[in-house]
Amino acid sequence: MRRLIPLTILMSVIFTASSFAQLEIGASYELRDEDPKSGFGLRIEKGILEKIPVVNLSLRAHGSYFSEENNVNPDNQSFSYSEDLTNYDIGIAAVGGVSVGLIEPYIGLGLGTENYDKAVNDYNGLPGDRPEEGDESNLYWNMFAGAKVTIIPILKPFVEYRYSNKELAEPTLAAAQNGRIMFGVSLSF
Numbered sequence: 001m002r003r004l005i006p007l008t009i010l011m012s013v014i015f016t017a018s019s020f021a022q023l024e025i026g027a028s029y030e031l032r033d034e035d036p037k038s039g040f041g042l043r044i045e046k047g048i049l050e051k052i053p054v055v056n057l058s059l060r061a062h063g064s065y066f067s068e069e070n071n072v073n074p075d076n077q078s079f080s081y082s083e084d085l086t087n088y089d090i091g092i093a094a095v096g097g098v099s100v101g102l103i104e105p106y107i108g109l110g111l112g113t114e115n116y117d118k119a120v121n122d123y124n125g126l127p128g129d130r131p132e133e134g135d136e137s138n139l140y141w142n143m144f145a146g147a148k149v150t151i152i153p154i155l156k157p158f159v160e161y162r163y164s165n166k167e168l169a170e171p172t173l174a175a176a177q178n179g180r181i182m183f184g185v186s187l188s189f
Contacts (some may be wrong), residue, residue, distance in 0.1 A: 028184025039066030065088040089114035104148040
């Protein structure tokens with residue numbers, strides 16, 4: 001019985017959260033133009049200045065993880081290899097949106113850091129032909145636009161497009177600019 005009391009309190013807070021929706025936790029599936037092409041993301045968003053009607057302002061912390069293994073066997077070459085590509089990024093952003101019925105469009109601007117790692121495995125060929133490998137970290141700024149749909153007050157599916165630019169650093173392995181589209185769901189508390 002004692003174990004059910006905290007669970008009951010937690011569930012009642014979650015299902016009455018629409019009256020004080022100030023925190024959102026979300027997860028997303030992300031697609032982008034560079035390798036690795038698909039990954040997953042997490043986000044935590046906290047509302048600020050909540051007394052303003054219709055306008056939603058918040059701060060967001062977000063992270064993404066991409067990983068892929070490629071087998072490379074170029075035509076007309078005397079070598080083959082596999083490579084592991086890993087990319088993860090974290091960042092913070094300011095978000096502004098409006099509530100229009102069930103739809104909440106929003107835009108945002110933020111800063112972050114990205115880590116990219118490329119490892120070559122099972123290389124068969126001359127040492128001079130070995131592909132470049134290594135890791136690097138870059139700072140980036142990003143801007144994004146998206147929309148959430150409120151199906152039920154606690155559950156908000158969303159779609160978002162984020163453009164990132166790494167001109168704050170000199171990238172060598174990863175692309176300097178990229179865009180990604182995200183499909184996900186947020187829980188509002």
